[in-house]
Amino acid sequence: MIDTNIVDRTTVEGNRFDPARARGRGTTDLVRSFRTAAALGWKMEANWTDPLLFFIYSVAKPVASALILVFMLQVIAGPSGIALRPFVIVGSALWSFVVSGVAGLAWAVLDDRERYRMLKYIYVSPSSFLTILIGRGVARLAVGAMGAGITLAVGVVVLGVPFEPLAVNWPLLVIVLVMGVVTISALALVMAAICLQTRQESWDYPEVVVGALFLVVGAVFPLSVLPLPLQVFGLISPLTWWIAGVRQALFPGGPSSIGGPGSLWQQLSGQLNPSAVQVVIALLVSGAIVTLASAILFRAGEARAKDRGLIDRTTGS
Amino acid sequence: MSGSIQAPAIDARGITRVYKAKPTDVTALAGIDLEVAPGEFFGLLGPNGAGKTTLIKILTTLLLPSSGSARIFGFDVATETKKIRRIMNMVAGGEQSGYGILEAREQLWMFSQFYGLGAREGWRRVDELIDAVGLGEQRNQRVSTLSTGQRQKMNFARGLLNDPWVFFLDEPTLGLDVSAARSVRELMVGWRAAVPGRTVLLTTHYMAEADELCERIAIVDRGRILAIGSPAELKRRVQRESIFRLELDRLSGGPGGLARLPGVISAVAAIDATKDGEAPTRQTVVINLVLREDSALAGVVAALDGLGAHIVALAKSEPSLEDVFVELVGRGFEEDDRDEADPMRRAGPADRAPVEPHEAGQPDPGEEV
Amino acid sequence: MAAPGVVQPTPGPVTAPGLRVFVGRPTASPQEAANWTRRQVWANNLHSIVGRAYPRVRGLTREPSWLVFQMLLPFLTTSSFVFVYRALDAPPAYIGFVVIGGAMTAFWLNVVWMMAAQLYWEKDQGNLELYFAAPMNVMSVLVGMAVGGLVMSSTRAISIMFIATVVFGVSFSISQWALLIAVFVLTLAALYGFGMMLASLFVMWGREAFHLTQLMTEPVYFVSGLNFPVGRLGFIGALAIALIPLAVGLDAMRQLAFVSTGPTGTPEPWVEALILVAMTAIFIGLARWLLHSMEERARREGRLTVRWR
Numbered sequence: 001m002i003d004t005n006i007v008d009r010t011t012v013e014g015n016r017f018d019p020a021r022a023r024g025r026g027t028t029d030l031v032r033s034f035r036t037a038a039a040l041g042w043k044m045e046a047n048w049t050d051p052l053l054f055f056i057y058s059v060a061k062p063v064a065s066a067l068i069l070v071f072m073l074q075v076i077a078g079p080s081g082i083a084l085r086p087f088v089i090v091g092s093a094l095w096s097f098v099v100s101g102v103a104g105l106a107w108a109v110l111d112d113r114e115r116y117r118m119l120k121y122i123y124v125s126p127s128s129f130l131t132i133l134i135g136r137g138v139a140r141l142a143v144g145a146m147g148a149g150i151t152l153a154v155g156v157v158v159l160g161v162p163f164e165p166l167a168v169n170w171p172l173l174v175i176v177l178v179m180g181v182v183t184i185s186a187l188a189l190v191m192a193a194i195c196l197q198t199r200q201e202s203w204d205y206p207e208v209v210v211g212a213l214f215l216v217v218g219a220v221f222p223l224s225v226l227p228l229p230l231q232v233f234g235l236i237s238p239l240t241w242w243i244a245g246v247r248q249a250l251f252p253g254g255p256s257s258i259g260g261p262g263s264l265w266q267q268l269s270g271q272l273n274p275s276a277v278q279v280v281i282a283l284l285v286s287g288a289i290v291t292l293a294s295a296i297l298f299r300a301g302e303a304r305a306k307d308r309g310l311i312d313r314t315t316g317s
Numbered sequence: 318m319s320g321s322i323q324a325p326a327i328d329a330r331g332i333t334r335v336y337k338a339k340p341t342d343v344t345a346l347a348g349i350d351l352e353v354a355p356g357e358f359f360g361l362l363g364p365n366g367a368g369k370t371t372l373i374k375i376l377t378t379l380l381l382p383s384s385g386s387a388r389i390f391g392f393d394v395a396t397e398t399k400k401i402r403r404i405m406n407m408v409a410g411g412e413q414s415g416y417g418i419l420e421a422r423e424q425l426w427m428f429s430q431f432y433g434l435g436a437r438e439g440w441r442r443v444d445e446l447i448d449a450v451g452l453g454e455q456r457n458q459r460v461s462t463l464s465t466g467q468r469q470k471m472n473f474a475r476g477l478l479n480d481p482w483v484f485f486l487d488e489p490t491l492g493l494d495v496s497a498a499r500s501v502r503e504l505m506v507g508w509r510a511a512v513p514g515r516t517v518l519l520t521t522h523y524m525a526e527a528d529e530l531c532e533r534i535a536i537v538d539r540g541r542i543l544a545i546g547s548p549a550e551l552k553r554r555v556q557r558e559s560i561f562r563l564e565l566d567r568l569s570g571g572p573g574g575l576a577r578l579p580g581v582i583s584a585v586a587a588i589d590a591t592k593d594g595e596a597p598t599r600q601t602v603v604i605n606l607v608l609r610e611d612s613a614l615a616g617v618v619a620a621l622d623g624l625g626a627h628i629v630a631l632a633k634s635e636p637s638l639e640d641v642f643v644e645l646v647g648r649g650f651e652e653d654d655r656d657e658a659d660p661m662r663r664a665g666p667a668d669r670a671p672v673e674p675h676e677a678g679q680p681d682p683g684e685e686v
Numbered sequence: 687m688a689a690p691g692v693v694q695p696t697p698g699p700v701t702a703p704g705l706r707v708f709v710g711r712p713t714a715s716p717q718e719a720a721n722w723t724r725r726q727v728w729a730n731n732l733h734s735i736v737g738r739a740y741p742r743v744r745g746l747t748r749e750p751s752w753l754v755f756q757m758l759l760p761f762l763t764t765s766s767f768v769f770v771y772r773a774l775d776a777p778p779a780y781i782g783f784v785v786i787g788g789a790m791t792a793f794w795l796n797v798v799w800m801m802a803a804q805l806y807w808e809k810d811q812g813n814l815e816l817y818f819a820a821p822m823n824v825m826s827v828l829v830g831m832a833v834g835g836l837v838m839s840s841t842r843a844i845s846i847m848f849i850a851t852v853v854f855g856v857s858f859s860i861s862q863w864a865l866l867i868a869v870f871v872l873t874l875a876a877l878y879g880f881g882m883m884l885a886s887l888f889v890m891w892g893r894e895a896f897h898l899t900q901l902m903t904e905p906v907y908f909v910s911g912l913n914f915p916v917g918r919l920g921f922i923g924a925l926a927i928a929l930i931p932l933a934v935g936l937d938a939m940r941q942l943a944f945v946s947t948g949p950t951g952t953p954e955p956w957v958e959a960l961i962l963v964a965m966t967a968i969f970i971g972l973a974r975w976l977l978h979s980m981e982e983r984a985r986r987e988g989r990l991t992v993r994w995r
Contacts (some may be wrong), residue, residue: 072770204795211762392720431738
């Protein structure tokens with residue numbers, strides 16, 4: 001008995017192949033692929049025999065990152081460093097989110113290629129490879145978001161960070177968070193494209209790359225501390241504007257990572273600190289450029305991998 | 318000959334292996350008794366899930382039996398693992414092991430170090446084996462770029478690095494094309510010819526491979542040995558009649574007269590028309606004869622001669638090892654694969670046909686070889 | 687030898703004269719082949735160390751991306767923490783602390799990713815069963831991995847130390863060179879002994895272990911005082927010094943490299959050196975025992991091979 005649900009999408013007239021069979025269903029396919037990949041990613045991330053361990057893992061890493069910086073402050077500045085805690089804790093929490101998001105897609109490529117040997121099957125399926133990768137990365141983004149949120153909460157509850165919910169600029173927060181997620185996903189795509197070219201030992205490449213970016217985005221110290229050439233990198237990075245925007249939204253009036261006396265921003269704009277509108281516009285422009293560039297780089301990386309037969313290889317030492 | 322009796326190459330007694338699983342434990346081996354003489358090419362033939370790989374893993378010291386004992390040239394697989402690992406090697410089919418970043422030659426050299434060869438000795442041996450297995454052109458190619466057949470040749474070379482006294486081959490031609498599979502089989506045969514006295518235990522579910530290579534075969538199903546013997550002995554179990562196919566240029570009067578000859582059980586005729594290019598169609602008469610024994614054929618040939626028929630072709634049909642399996646178990650290998658997918662069929666031994674293992678033609682332990 | 691570009695036909699089946707090459711080391715009987723002398727056993731294990739280190743060392747030259755990802759970018763990460771201290775106007779010695787911490791991170795990450803998780807990956811790839819089916823002691827494989835990993839991570843550590851020292855003008859005040867070198871060597875021995883111990887555990891713990899490696903980065907950096915003196919952590923710091931080779935090694939090296947910073951509230955370097963000796967002995971001893979237990983358990987439960995990931 002033929003399943004008519006299957007035949008419904010197949011038109012076979014007199015045993016001739018119907019080209020309509022090869023047409024996709026556009027957005028419907030994309031959404032389905034994304035949902036399926038996201039569900040798979042979540043199942044893999046949440047595949048723990050002990051939920052407590054999962055929670056600890058999700059929280060311990062970002063909280064520890066924040067504590068490292070808090071103690072560095074404590075060691076040098078002593079009690080007077082407490083005023084800088086919100087600055088470093090917000091930056092550290094957001095940065096753990098970045099690490100998580102960027103690593104997610106790259107590790108999905110390495111996992112699927114090296115361990116599960118499924119990458120080639122995903123690649124030759126009619127679903128969009130890009131969509132599936134992004135879907136797979138969403139789970140780790142969610143885990144990272146959870147970790148970041150808990151780190152901020154620990155900062156407020158345990159480490160004495162002064163937080164006024166009524167003072168938060170919520171519209172700014174929502175806007176910059178959404179734009180930030182897009183930017184982080186774009187960076188993650190670039191890392192995924194790199195990992196398509198490299199061998200198994202590149203598990204730590206995403207963290208290393210993000211660790212390097214950590215230098216120039218004003219995550220835990222203001223850009224003004226850096227030499228001017230490095231400040232340029234900072235100002236053109238969308239992550240810098242994203243972190244500054246979140247800080248400005250959560251702690252209006254607090255110290256800015258971009259501006260400040262003697263900063264390149266002040267020299268260029270004449271203003272001490274950027275306004276919320278300026279932050280949003282800069283984030284939008286730099287984010288759009290980075291997103292476009294990452295899409296191009298991803299396609300180029302994918303083409304190179306296909307050309308050299310890297311998609312189904314396994315490596316290891 | 319010194320007169321001392323050498324220990325069997327493989328001596329397994331009462332081997333069982335149970336895996337803990339949910340909802341019920343899985344019995345992979347349910348009492349295996351097996352003895353392989355030194356220098357023998359022995360085959361384990363059975364469908365997927367029969368327990369062949371589990372048995373090999375026990376014999377290669379990777380797995381402990383749940384009960385029973387096994388020895389390799391007298392060394393216990395449970396307690397004398399190091400000694401066994403020095404005198405055996407194993408190659409499995411479908412292996413993806415290895416480091417893709419290394420060249421084939423380097424990969425083999427690394428394993429030569431694991432098997433006790435010195436650094437220089439290892440390179441020399443690797444180069445010899447690479448040429449011997451026909452991988453000369455690929456010696457400096459990265460493992461990740463080797464084809465499946467080339468990789469398996471490399472694995473085979475790895476298996477020979479330490480001149481094993483017992484060579485375990487677990488479905489070594491799995492996934493290989495016809496040409497690559499033939500190359501691997503030729504290597505097996507060539508190695509044994511070059512180094513007499515070495516023992517091979519081959520597991521496979523390719524009947525033709527077992528038939529071609531093995532001196533003795535054990536047919537395994539669901540953790541038990543159903544029969545042991547040479548391929549010919551096993552086939553004789555199921556072939557009670559002689560079956561012949563004759564092709565004649567003509568047959569007047571039909572096959573009825575043939576069926577009434579002494580020793581003929583049945584004779585069925587059919588017209589076979591073949592067109593050979595532009596030439597006119599050629600018609601022959603094909604007779605499928607079932608005789609009580611081969612000697613009855615002489616009477617049939619004489620009768621055909623008397624009828625003026627000329628025999629164009631004559632062939633004898635032999636049962637296959639799958640016929641033997643079907644005879645023993647009541648189902649074929651393909652049915653078994655389908656049953657694997659049916660959870661109701663994987664219930665356990667309750668539905669298995671009761672068959673006593675038959676060790677046709679096995680030499681007595683005290684017999685000199 | 688064929689001219690370049692000329693493809694020789696694939697050789698046919700092996701013929702009789704070529705079959706001789708199948709005979710490598712003739713032995714009269716399997717008993718003779720199985721009974722090795724002690725010297726042969728030791729030689730086998732030593733050769734196996736070299737054999738297993740080989741892919742890692744060779745891999746360095748075959749995929750040059752590590753030059754960027756293992757040298758340049760980690761230097762930038764370390765620089766971030768240097769700038770944090772500069773933003774706080776910290777004493778110059780603290781810059782040196784961060785530089786040494788950054789260099790030692792290379793070894794720690796190598797231990798966590800390329801040692802602890804490695805046997806788990808080997809099982810995935812099907813190499814683990816081949817190792818256990820071979821006659822050498824699998825500890826040799828772990829030691830070989832450690833040696834190869836040391837080569838990999840040393841390049842990273844040296845580059846960070848050198849570049850950071852030059853770029854940030856770090857000045858060391860070392861009075862006990864011999865002790866500093868000894869502490870460094872002992873720290874590596876303890877670190878890789880720790881990694882060997884974890885390797886066996888991770889094979890048995892499976893995917894949980896893989897997640898646990900995540901816990902062994904920032905949380906361990908924190909309790910080890912990667913970027914600040916561990917003595918500031920009080921009891922937690924003391925516990926770390928007692929248990930984590932990275933913590934005790936870092937603290938000892940900092941005390942020896944920056945003598946002028948004064949007391950740190952932690953044990954003297956020679957005491958910490960003894961702690962490292964004890965750690966090395968304990969971790970390597972535990973690694974041997976765990977490897978043996980793991981193998982026995984894996985053989986009993988059938989975990990040396992994986993049929994499904």
